Amino acid sequence: MLLVLRQITPLRTTLQKNHHFLLRLAALIAVPMVSVGLHALVSRKHRGCDLTEQPTAWENQTNNQGVRKRTMGRKTSKKHAGVNTDYTVESVSGGNADDNDRPHKDKKTTPVPQTSFLRKQIDPETAKYFAEIANAIEGTEIDPEERSVICGNALEETRGKEAELATDYIISHTLQTLLEGCSLDHLCTFLQSCAKNFSHIAADRSGSHVVETALKSLSFHLQDNENHSLIEHALKKICKAIVVNPVDIMCNCHGSHVLRSLLCLFKGVPLEEFHSTKSSVGLAERLNLKAPHAKNVSLQPVQIFPSLLKKFVSEMLNTASEDISKLQMNQYSSLVLQTVLKSLAGNEQELLHLIRVLLGSSAGSANAGNLLEGIPIRNILRLVEETAYSHLMEAILEFAPETLYDELLTKVFRKSLFRMSSHHCANFVVQALASHAKSQDHMDLIWEELGTKFRDLFEMGKSGVVVSVLAATQRLHSHEHECCQAIAASVCTGDEFPKGIVPRILFLENFFCSRDKSNWSWPHGTKIHVVGSLILQSIFRLPSELIQVYITSITSLEEHHVLEASKDPSGSRFIESFLNSNISGKQKRKLVAKLRGHFGELSVHPFGSFTVEKCFTASNLNLRETIVSEMLPLQPELSKSKQGPYLLRKLDIDGFARQPDLWKSRQASQQSALKEFYATFGPKETKSFEKESFLADTVSKSKPGKLKDIRKEIETTLASAKTSITPFLAHQVSKKVKRSKDEKKRHRKDGESESKRKKIKV
Incomplete structure (x- = not known):
């Protein structure tokens, strides 16, 4: 290798006038250096990687094969190591409904050109040194203290060459490993040394990962308050370098x-x-x-x-x-x-x-x-x-103080909300305005402009605005009933009202894209619209007296439509929300009965299995027996499915198979305990019970959250009573009485034995 360098050196001195040719020649010289001097890199699977020159931006698409994926989400494509010409588009997520309506790349936004930075070429000895360090610390088990010493010593060798090494595609990975294993002193020293060229390092594809690794390592040392002064000193130096430009x-x-x-x-x-x-x-x-x-x-x-x-x-x-x-x-x-x-x-x-x-x-x-x-x-x-x-x-x-939000709404966006809602980007701002409304007065202003425009918004594909307004009305308890009426009226009128409300909301996009809306029907084999399902889930969280037309619509669905919705990822969510709501149990069982004969196939379906569980909870004893009997022949398949083992335990299908009468008795015992508990501790208006009704019938006016907590608590306690035919409360009382008698006998025996020992001593 040295002989080759000696032969080429005179040639390089004669070509100093042609600078570009010299750089190309230097790049060609570096290739054999990698293969001979950096033999350690073979074990790291870097094939075709050049220490001095990397492909430019337009070569990324063809020259990114054979390179191992690196940590910290780094892309495998490379760029020229000297000039920062990389402007890849980073996806920007707004975190909103209908996010696919907003383009991820702004065509009018042009990247700001960066100042060209030509880094120095890394000498072969330095490249070989870091290759040997990489071999020593990567893929081997080393004592933490020894590893820290090796990493610290290696970082000291980077003094004055931080920018060149950090922006090198291969050595930058070694630097990341060193920064993860070094001490806090070496970490802070490295960052302070980087401050001089921090802008160039941070703007480089490889260098940015090095800096982020250093910052992440710093965050682990923040737990110790004694380290704060040292870390703050290093951060101050970086901040001074950043604020210059x-x-x-x-x-x-x-x-x-x-x-x-x-x-x-x-x-x-x-x-x-x-x-x-x-x-x-x-x-x-x-x-x-x-x-x-x-x-x-x-x-x-x-x-x-x-x-x-x-x-x-x-x-x-x-x-x-x-x-x-x-x-x-x-x-x-x-x-x-x-x-x-x-x-x-x-x-x-x-x-x-x-x-x-x-x-x-x-x-x-x-x-x-x-x-x-x-x-x-x-x-x-x-x-x-x-x-x-x-x-x-x-x-x-989202973060504006209330006073500033109020002025933005009243002085900037008022009278422009519908126009903004029609725009593919500005409609997300309207959603944010509704989501972060602070008072009922704010909701009044928003409703005034958008409350009568729901149909127009649906037709333009801006259903996310409607969803945000609906959620805001629920949060602020303002215009809830009017909002539900407006949504229903925007999708269904005439003879189809209210029967067609739920199907048309479930297939919002399909319905509003159809030319003949009057003859529109449920499109079989079409996925249910996600936003439509979310609208119905929100509506079913409202008091039942406000959503009677929606209840009528869902209970009027055809049996095959309910089955199809139960197998859809969005449809199953909407049915579960109905069964979890505070609607009367009679209405819930009306929907559950439409799935009779299909509970078996639903139980082994990845989405339908969740619906089966909710159906079981909302059913009376006869329906529960029907559900379990249809699932019984599918026990082997259930045990192999993801949700199946849970359903087998929750519904006690094995117990039903062995002793059906005992299973019925246990179900009745559980229901009796729930009724007694709620009659004693529940709200006064819920102490009257219907015949043959489960808890869902009796607490329709209670808060869903409290009902869930009470039900979980009781069902956990009832697990111990599964082998007994006696009512739950009696079972618990008898246990306590028996336990107290056993304790009295034990104390009496202990007392007698103690008195005998005293007599013997005397």
Whole structure:
């Protein structure tokens, strides 16, 4: 190898005038160096990886084979190691219903060009050293203390070469391993040394992973308060490097992620939790399936570095104030700004200042009663139609103080809600407005503009707006009945009312796309619309007196339609919500009876099995016996299915097979205990019971949550009574009496033996 280098050196000196040719030649020289000097990399399965030159952005699609997937979600495609030309699109999740309506990439958003950074070539000795380190620490078991020493010593060799090594595709992986195993001192020293070129490292595909690994390792040391001063010193140096030119980092797909990780560290929140933007989470919150603002509460622990966070955000915004319009429109900077809003949750003054800046305020400070002074309102209405800014506005509405939310609704968005609901991006802002409404007055304004437009929204495919308004009416207990009536009227009128309400909501998209709506019928083999199912699930959580037309509609479904819905992932959820509701047991059993003869096939179906369990709970003794008898021949198949073993235990199918009469007696005993318990401890209005009714009949006016808790508690206790024919309460009393008699006998015997021992001693 050295001989080859000596022969080529004179040639390299003669070609200094042709710089590009020299770089290409250097790249060719590096290939044999990897194969000979870095033999250790063979065990890591890096085939065709070049230490000095990597494929450019347009070569990514063809040259990404044969490379092992790395940790931290790194993509296998590579870019040129010298110039930052990578602008891959990162998916942006808004966390809303109908998220597929919003394009994930804003065509009008153009990436901000980064300053070219040509890193120095890594010399062969350094490359060989880190290859040997990789062999020594990867895939081998080493004592933790010894590993920490090796990692620390290796990191010391990176002094002055952090940018070159961190942005190298292969060595960057070794650096990540070293940063995970080194001590806190070496970790902080490495980060401080990176500060000089932090912007270039963070904006690089490989370098960003190195920095994030270092930040993640720092988070593990936050548990010890003695480490805070050392960590804070290192973070201050990084922050000073960032605020010099934050715009370039914020608008870069890799740099954006690094900044979000840094903000997580300031907040003291796990990186995975803070970066989580799953649409299902946001949708669950908007539909009241999770506690209101549950995300806000989870993201408000005791801040580790509160003053440093405020100063960093303040200086970063001051430096980037002239580029706010650019940051508003860029999808990557929008993600950073959303994370900043989450980080400041709970700090009302800081949030107020930040939001005013993001809204384009030109005034220095807000005036009481006019928080939007100096903010161009028309500009906001235009920006919410852009993908990146609509996501940012959703976060603003979520974390805005109540006074600012009130002014945004009344002074900016009022009289524009329906127009915004018609837009593929702005409609998500309307959903956020409804989801974060603070009072009934806010709900009145929203209802005034959208309450009569449900049919238009359904026809435009903006059902997510309707769902958000429905959930808001339930949360604020305002316009609940009117909302249910408006939804029913928007899908069904004339002779089909109310029978056709539930089928048309279940197949919203199919119904509103049909040309002949008057002759529309249940489309067999078509999946049930997810949002339609969610609407019905929300409606069945309301008091039964408000939803009588929906009850009539669902109990009027054909038997084969109920069976088909029970096998659908969204349909089974909607049927379960009906059976879990506070509707009378008589109406529930009317629906359950439509599945007679199909309980066996449903019990082995992945979705229908859940419906069978709910049917059993809502049924009387005769229906329960029917359900179990239909499942009995399928015991072998049930034992092999996912939900089957649970159903076998819950329904006690084995007990029914052995002794049907005893099984009936136990079911009656359980029901008797539930009735006695609820007659004693339940609400006064529920102490009268119908004949042949189970608990679902008698507590239709009680709260579903309390009923579930009571039922779980009693069923757990009843498990011990499964082998007895006697009523549950008598069984428990007899046990206590027997136990007390046994204890008295034991005490009496102990007393007699003690007296005998005393006599012997005397």
